Structures are given as C-alpha cells and as structure tokens.
Amino acid sequence: MKPVGVLDIGGSKILAGLLSPAGHVLGTRRAPIADRRPRCVAGQAADLLRDLLGARRSALRGVGCSIPGPLDRKTGRVLLSPNLEWRNVPFGCLLSEALHLPVAMDDDARCAAIGEWWRGAGRQARCLLYIVVGTGVGGGLVIDGRPVYGADDAAGEIGHTIVAPSGPRCSCGQRGCLEAVASGPAIERAAWAATTPGRAPFTVTGAGAKLLRITAEQVVKAARRGDPTTGRILDRAGAYLGRAIANAVTLLNPDRVILGGSVARAAAWLWLPRLRQSVRELSLATAASTVRIGLGSLGETAGLVGACWTFMRMEDNGASRMG
Amino acid sequence: MKPVGVLDIGGSKILAGLLSPAGHVLGTRRAPIADRRPRCVAGQAADLLRDLLGARRSALRGVGCSIPGPLDRKTGRVLLSPNLEWRNVPFGCLLSEALHLPVAMDDDARCAAIGEWWRGAGRQARCLLYIVVGTGVGGGLVIDGRPVYGADDAAGEIGHTIVAPSGPRCSCGQRGCLEAVASGPAIERAAWAATTPGRAPFTVTGAGAKLLRITAEQVVKAARRGDPTTGRILDRAGAYLGRAIANAVTLLNPDRVILGGSVARAAAWLWLPRLRQSVRELSLATAASTVRIGLGSLGETAGLVGACWTFMRMEDNGASRMG
Numbered sequence: 256m257k258p259v260g261v262l263d264i265g266g267s268k269i270l271a272g273l274l275s276p277a278g279h280v281l282g283t284r285r286a287p288i289a290d291r292r293p294r295c296v297a298g299q300a301a302d303l304l305r306d307l308l309g310a311r312r313s314a315l316r317g318v319g320c321s322i323p324g325p326l327d328r329k330t331g332r333v334l335l336s337p338n339l340e341w342r343n344v345p346f347g348c349l350l351s352e353a354l355h356l357p358v359a360m361d362d363d364a365r366c367a368a369i370g371e372w373w374r375g376a377g378r379q380a381r382c383l384l385y386i387v388v389g390t391g392v393g394g395g396l397v398i399d400g401r402p403v404y405g406a407d408d409a410a411g412e413i414g415h416t417i418v419a420p421s422g423p424r425c426s427c428g429q430r431g432c433l434e435a436v437a438s439g440p441a442i443e444r445a446a447w448a449a450t451t452p453g454r455a456p457f458t459v460t461g462a463g464a465k466l467l468r469i470t471a472e473q474v475v476k477a478a479r480r481g482d483p484t485t486g487r488i489l490d491r492a493g494a495y496l497g498r499a500i501a502n503a504v505t506l507l508n509p510d511r512v513i514l515g516g517s518v519a520r521a522a523a524w525l526w527l528p529r530l531r532q533s534v535r536e537l538s539l540a541t542a543a544s545t546v547r548i549g550l551g552s553l554g555e556t557a558g559l560v561g562a563c564w565t566f567m568r569m570e571d572n573g574a575s576r577m578g
Numbered sequence: 579m580k581p582v583g584v585l586d587i588g589g590s591k592i593l594a595g596l597l598s599p600a601g602h603v604l605g606t607r608r609a610p611i612a613d614r615r616p617r618c619v620a621g622q623a624a625d626l627l628r629d630l631l632g633a634r635r636s637a638l639r640g641v642g643c644s645i646p647g648p649l650d651r652k653t654g655r656v657l658l659s660p661n662l663e664w665r666n667v668p669f670g671c672l673l674s675e676a677l678h679l680p681v682a683m684d685d686d687a688r689c690a691a692i693g694e695w696w697r698g699a700g701r702q703a704r705c706l707l708y709i710v711v712g713t714g715v716g717g718g719l720v721i722d723g724r725p726v727y728g729a730d731d732a733a734g735e736i737g738h739t740i741v742a743p744s745g746p747r748c749s750c751g752q753r754g755c756l757e758a759v760a761s762g763p764a765i766e767r768a769a770w771a772a773t774t775p776g777r778a779p780f781t782v783t784g785a786g787a788k789l790l791r792i793t794a795e796q797v798v799k800a801a802r803r804g805d806p807t808t809g810r811i812l813d814r815a816g817a818y819l820g821r822a823i824a825n826a827v828t829l830l831n832p833d834r835v836i837l838g839g840s841v842a843r844a845a846a847w848l849w850l851p852r853l854r855q856s857v858r859e860l861s862l863a864t865a866a867s868t869v870r871i872g873l874g875s876l877g878e879t880a881g882l883v884g885a886c887w888t889f890m891r892m893e894d895n896g897a898s899r900m901g
Contacts, residue, residue, distance in 0.1 A: 381729050405831025406704050406868045415862045416825040502739040508728025539738045545729045
C-alpha cells in the first residue's frame with residue numbers, strides 16, 4: 256500500500272516522514288529551512304519527501320502537512336505565521352503543485368493532539384486535551400473521536416486563555432495569557448529578570464562570566480540540580496499551566512490531558528505532579544477524579560502522525576487536491 | 579405522529595410538555611413539586627403528562643427528561659441533587675415504570691443548550707456554548723452537531739471554572755468559581771453585604787423598613803433604575819461572567835454564545851454589552867471577531883426541546899427503555 260508523505264513545518268525546520276496509511280512511521284528526515292520564501296519551503300519539503308521515498312521505489316498516496324496556525328484548512332492557506340514571516344500564503348497549493356499530489360493541512364498543535372489520540376498516549380480517550388509547551392503554548396482537542404476545529408479552525412488555543420489578568424503582555428496583544436507566563440521564552444525572561452546584569456542567578460554550564468542569553472533548557476537543568484531561584488520560576492509557570500488546565504478540565508471533563516513540546520518534556524519531573532495537584536484542588540471533583548495527566552508517547556512525531564490522519568480523513572471524504 | 583412527552587424537573591417545580599418529534603411545542607403544564615420523594619416526583623410528572631395528553635386521545639412516543647446533574651445518562655440515575663435532596667436515585671427507571679414508556683435523560687443545562695441549537699437562537703451554530711445563570715451557573719456545549727458529554731457526562735460546567743482565585747467559597751467546595759460570584763444567590767449576597775442591617779442600599783419595592791431578604795430580581799430592578807450600588811454589584815458579576823466566557827471563546831472558537839436562565843434574562847440589558855466588550859478585550863482576535871453573544875430564543879422551553887432531541891436521538895440509536 257502506498258505510504259503517506261507527511262510534513263511538520265516549524266519556524267526554522269522541516270520534519271518530513273513517510274507513514275503507512277494506518278499511521279505507522281516508516282522513516283523521517285529533518286532539515287533546517289534553507290530559504291523562508293513559501294515556494295522555496297514547499298520545494299525543499301518536496302525534495303525531503305522524494306529523498307525519503309527514493310529507496311522505496313514507491314509512489315506517495317498524498318501529503319499531510321502540520322503547520323503553525325492560524326490557517327484555513329479547506330484551502331490550505333496559512334493566514335499568519337510570524338516565525339516564517341508569512342501572511343496569507345496558499346502553502347497547500349504550493350505543496351500540491353510541487354508534488355503533483357493532494358495535500359491536507361492542519362494546525363500543528365491540533366495535528367499533535369490527533370496523533371497522540373490516534374496512535375499515542377491518548378488512544379481510546381473519549382475527550383482529549385493536548386497542550387504543547389515550547390516556544391509558544393498551543394493546544395488541540397479531540398472529542399468523541401473527532402478533532403474540534405471551532406468556527407474558524409481556531410479551537411484549542413489554551414495558550415491564549417488568560418490566567419494572570421495583570422500579568423505580562425503576550426505577543427497576541429493580550430495581557431496575562433498562559434503563553435506569556437509559561438512558554439519557553441516566558442521562563443527565560445523570568446530567569447533573566449532574576450539575574451544581576453551579566454551574571455546568572457545559577458551556574459550556567461558553558462557560560463562565561465558574561466551571560467548573553469539564558470535558555471529554558473538551562474533554567475530547567477538548574478532547577479533540577481536544586482537551584483532555588485530557577486525552581487521557583489519553573490514552579491510558578493507550572494502553577495499557571497495548572498490553573499488553565501484545571502478550568503479546561505471543569506469545562507470539558509476530559510479523560511486525558513497530554514503534554515508535549517520541548518519545555519513540557521524537560522520540565523515534566525516538576526510539572527506533572529504540580530499539574531495533578533492543581534487539578535485536584537481547582538477542578539470540579541467529578542472531572543478531577545477521572546482525568547489522567549501525562550506526557551505524550553510519540554515525541555516529535557506526534558504532528559506527523561496527526562497529519563497522516565488528517566490526510567486519510569480527507570481522502571475518505573472524497574476531497575481532492577487543493578488549488 | 580405520536581408526540582414526545584418531555585419534562586424539566588427543577589428543585590421545586592416540574593415543567594411538562596408535549597412536543598412533536600421535530601421539536602415543536604404542542605403544549606406545556608407546570609406544577610410545584612408536591613412531595614420530593616423520587617417515586618412521588620415520578621408519579622406527579624407522569625400525571626402531568628397524562629393530563630396534557632388527555633385532550634388529544636393519543637399515545638406518547640416516549641419521554642425525554644431534563645434534570646439537574648450530575649447524572650448517569652445511560653442508566654438514568656441522578657447521582658446527586660442537593661435541591662431535591664436526592665443521592666443516587668434511579669429516576670429514569672421510576673419514570674419509565676410510572677409511564678410504561680422508554681425514557682431518555684440528560685443534564686438540564688445541556689438539554690437547554692441542545693434545545694437552543696436545535697430549534698432556537700443557536701440553529702446552524704457550528705460550535706455553541708450555552709450558559710444558564712439562575713440559582714446556579716451551568717453550561718452546555720454543542721460542537722459540529724453533537725452535544726459534548728465529556729468522559730463522565732459532566733462536560734459544560736463553566737459555572738465551576740475559577741474566575742476569582744481568592745474569591746468566595748462555592749457550594750462545590752472550591753473558591754472563586756463563576757457560580758460563587760455571578761449566580762442569583764451570589765448577587766443577593768453581595769447586595770446584602772452592601773446593606774446596613776435592616777436597610778436596603780436601594781429602594782426595595784414592597785419591602786418595609788425591616789428587610790429580611792434581597793432577591794436578585796430586586797437588585798436588577800434597582801440597578802436598572804440607576805441605583806449605583808446595585809449597578810456596581812451587577813456589573814462586577816457581569817465582568818466575571820465575561821472573563822469566563824472570554825477564555826472559553828479562546829479555547830473553543832464558538833460561533834455562538836447563548837445565555838439563558840432567569841438572572842441572565844433579567845440582567846441582559848447590562849450584561850450583553852459588557853460580555854461583548856469582555857470578549858473583544860480578553861479573547862484571541864480571530865475567535866472574538868466571529869462569536870455572536872445573545873439571549874436564547876426559547877426561554878424556559880429550551881430544556882423541553884433539548885429533552886425531546888435527546889429522546890429522539892436515543893430512539894434513532896435503537897436504545898430501549900431503561901431498567
């Protein structure tokens with residue numbers, strides 16, 4: 256059976272994969288984005304898929320693509336991508352032209368949610384809330400076997416629910432969004448603010464006396480080593496995440512909450528117990544007693560698996576190539 | 579075609595109705611609950627339906643029942659109803675026995691949400707959030723043509739999402755739930771707290787010098803007449819409601835938010851502009867620009883219409899009588 260080509264387009268990298276139509280990963284390849292112009296990204300992605308396919312002497316069934324939203328799923332148009340500096344880009348059409356294949360697209364956090372529900376830690380969940388914490392904070396919902404898209408394909412944006420009304424300004428323009436207090440950059444800013452000029456508040460491996468940047472990874476490592484300042488910073492971010500999750504648990508009564516993303520994976524040792532405690536204390540008892548909270552099991556392939564599902568679903572519905 | 583018998587069981591009253599299988603109201607009857615014992619309520623409800631049916635010389639197709647949750651929909655068991663003082667009551671079976679008919683049951687707020695989506699102000703909504711503000715604050719969600727039940731039939735409880743972390747204690751045991759700051763009793767408590775002993779902070783029609791109780795209705799009336807204290811109290815409750823709605827709009831990207839319940843209907847003149855402003859200011863822009871916020875169009879029959887849908891849906895699925 257022909258494999259499905261899948262892509263996860265990030266702000267600076269492309270992850271490409273070949274998956275069986277049942278969602279099993281046959282191979283992946285990763286490359287930094289060489290040129291951000293949409294046609295170049297589409298061409299580079301097509302080349303990565305052709306490379307992967309080369310050894311197999313097979314044709315692709317079609318392509319599923321996970322990309323940072325907001326986007327119009329039906330036309331494959333990326334409405335805005337600050338990291339890629341794209342605005343209103345018909346990326347689905349460009350990909351489809353480059354590969355002469357049908358393309359299905361969805362938001363990256365929703366793809367990862369679908370992937371974990373279909374083949375990962377959320378299998379058989381009746382109501383799954385997925386949250387990715389990395390450079391941003393995103394989310395996706397799968398309820399009763401269907402992804403939740405919302406009225407404009409924008410459902411799932413837990414990162415922009417407000418958890419600290421008088422908190423810091425978020426990139427979206429609001430104040431006190433979860434993303435503004437719990438994303439990687441938010442943690443870095445908090446660590447930087449706790450730093451006397453040029454000196455880290457904790458031992459930064461590899462940094463000299465003159466500190467130019469603190470990464471979330473360094474903060475997590477320092478906290479894990481027992482550094483109290485970074486421990487407090489990370490715990491505070493986890494507490495905000497816990498508030499947002501607790502309210503979503505009360506509102507939606509999910510059986511599974513799954514975390515993904517580089518920051519959540521690194522901070523899981525501290526955050527998972529914290530989040531379980533928040534949900535026990537801040538959610539309605541019925542909902543709190545049911546929900547299980549944990550990390551995803553697919554790691555960075557979750558988005559690829561979800562993109563494969565999205566393509567297979569489009570094929571089932573008889574939709575044809577974008578354009 | 580045989581009509582569907584529908585019931586909306588409240589804490590102190592029964593509203594019964596006959597509906598066409600398409601959800602049109604043929605007649606309703608209301609009675610205060612004479613005796614709270616479950617078998618007596620089931621008997622009284624059955625009598626009301628028989629009365630309604632009497633003139634029509636028709637048989638009922640079956641019964642749909644809206645009842646305050648939490649409940650187990652599949653078995654028709656009411657897990658806890660503080661107002662009726664019921665715990666773990668197989669009310670669906672009792673009704674089914676009293677009427678010798680199949681019975682479908684669901685939570686009252688979810689029934690009202692379904693009613694407004696099926697035949698009311700939320701027709702054709704892709705993603706509908708319904709919120710009832712009365713003695714309590716409840717909610718229901720209908721997404722892509724399906725009610726959201728959650729893992730334990732407990733989805734929709736927006737009234738117990740926390741909007742004021744250091745706010746007053748809620749009946750559910752948590753602190754700062756929306757219900758604890760925006761329900762009728764919460765508004766009454768706030769008005770009472772602003773009252774010097776025995777004297778209302780505003781002119782209460784019909785109250786003498788010795789004030790024993792302030793009702794939410796009186797608060798709304800005084801605010802509408804321009805009384806500043808009650809105006810502030812009501813506006814504050816509306817601001818909390820706005821926060822909860824804004825976060826739900828960001829998370830779910832609904833096209834419709836519909837309000838129902840006695841307090842929301844009375845306070846709509848003040849609250850609707852307030853809520854629209856909150857959503858503009860506190861929701862992600864894409865979601866905020868789409869959502870329309872308004873009152874339901876079915877009034878107190880929303881729950882009956884939703885109960886009818888719930889029964890018809892059970893019949894379509896081939897489920898038979900509970901018991």
